[in-house]
Amino acid sequence: MPSKVRIALDAMGGDVGVPVAVPGAAIALQRHPETEFLLFGDSKLITPELEKYPALKAASRVVHTDVAVRMDDKPSQALRRGRKTSSMWLAIDAVKRGEADTAVSAGNTGALMAMARFHLRTLPGVDRPAIAAVWPTLRGESVVLDVGASIGGDAQHLAVLAIMGSAMARVLFDLERPTVGLLNIGVEEVKGVEEVRAAAELLRRLNPPNMDFIGFVEGDGIGQGAADVIVTEGFTGNIALKAAEGTARQIAEYLRSAMSRTWRSRLGYLFARNAFQALRDKLDPSKVNGGVFLGLNGVVIKSHGGTDAEGFASAVDAGYDMVRYDLLTKINQTLNRDGGALQLAPRVQEAIS
Template sequence: MTTIAIDAMGGDHGPGTILPGLEILLGARSDLSFRLYGDEAKVEAVIADLPRLKRASTVHHTDVAVAMDEKPSQALRSGRYKSSMWQAIEATKTHEADVAVSAGNTGALMAMATFCLRTMANIDRPAIGAIWPTLKGEAIVLDVGATIGADAVQLVDFAILGAAMARALFGKECPTVGLLNVGTEDIKGQEEVKEAGRILRERRLSTFHYSGFVEGTDIGQGVTDVVVTEGFAGNIALKTAEGTAKQLGSYLREAMQSSMMSKIGYLFARDAFRQLREKMDPARANGGVFLGLNGLVVKSHGGADAEAFSAAVALAADLAKGNLQHRIHDDLDRFHADRIPAPGDEDTEASSFARERSQTPEPSPKGQTGKKK
């Protein structure tokens, strides 16, 4: 049984959308139980009509709900310890829940999660992992907005986090990992990316295969299972892909409406268009996974409808069942302790990595989305 803590007050629509989303999911799987955090009266009013959820959940009253437009600092001041968001997160720390899901605002959620759970030992900064539909299935892209301007060591950490997520989710024991860059040659790109590439190439990691640099065009082609980048470029890549999909959807609708013949064609191909719409539906890939914290938190789109919210919760359940947190711990331990030095450079390699890390003891000075005031 997987227990999931739910911020019932998060999102643009609140409990009226969140809870029906859980009811939908319970129709498909019976291995889940929920801890619902929110305004008891509002939650009970909705849950009265949701028999499966009523059986599978406990309600935990909270007085404070974090608003969607609240700044992270405000949210921390007003909602720390007592908001539905905080308590859902905290349930993963106390092991009352295996994972927490919120559709609340990203900045506040990341600030609270970082404050409440703290980063794992050996991890400087958290990352948000996104599921990216590709021609071959799905890839994981990280970071999509938690850490602006990651350095080389943080990028290496992200590779470990992303690979663990791919192993937990895709069932591949040795997923491929690429570093996002502006070209595939070693000489190109940001210094941080080149340096991270050098570290990943030189280190022998059994938990993933480092495939070198990948470009923006490669993500959707599914060239690697995991694509690693810092949060600024990652967020822009993700949103640019969303924008492009929306734009092409508009073009397609316009083209199908352009003549009598195209309208007739549309009628014949209606089923195919429906399949296409489902394939392009952003709800399918709903859920940003906060990685590198001492607790697992999944962020749903704020505007998600019940169906889309249920997809984010299903993702959270899969990650918990796939033992994501344990995998990450194991992988980090292996990376930092059990590594096998290459013949002839036992010391050089290990000490050079230790040196790199010791040069970056502080979080990136460039700031963190949603954490700074």
């Protein structure tokens, strides 16, 4: 466990960039004073913002680059144009060279994944990394993956996601055998697309020792906490994530409107203010911002592009926790124990087909 957690920030990433990344880092530093920051980006923009936060300035080093990956860049374009010079690449490179323990970016998801995969490489048995999110549920929390790293996937890919997700849940939630479910349109065996049904059969045949595969989970089961780990491919996972965030904001707006409608409702709010604050915190998507790239030889955290400073701080918190509790090493150890299942997956899938 390192005495200092060194975090590399792509300060130019996201819809806003520096005006969110720097205040977000300042908030995270207040929560974790033993953090040091490397900020990659345009020093002419970063330095004036840093002056507003003396404690952060003292704990930071700025590395100048005037190249930033645009939010609408295709991953291939970002690799060609921003490789070795962009703020995103340099943040990942700091992890590769051991100058930082984790990299955090709110930038273009596809570009971040392409650069991280190209530069850090994947773990043995992992073809494509995934973004794993810790999702608040009625039972506590669940790991949901993939929430946007890549679109589509065959049965083998989904099985690998299940093994990686269960490894993360074992570490985060201190569970011996996390329950794992595949997101589907129904719990019946005959429902769903072929890839999902084949993945269920593959996981039953593999029977990995460190998970309890429970079958299919419907969409409403995510919030209910139907499983410790819920697996889907990135297209569906990202839609589910954005839909949940939008619903949370919608409910919060309904509450604000209802509480300010009449003098009686305003009076009632005063009496129940603490309860409503707790509810707002539960519904605030920024509180759980920050997806972990699983399957890489390094820790990379993806923040929502449109987040605010508090949300960016939550993404930094996720990176901090991954490092402080050595989660990457522990997850890799679990993956190594399940390595037989990872290596066996292609042969079992071929036999089923």
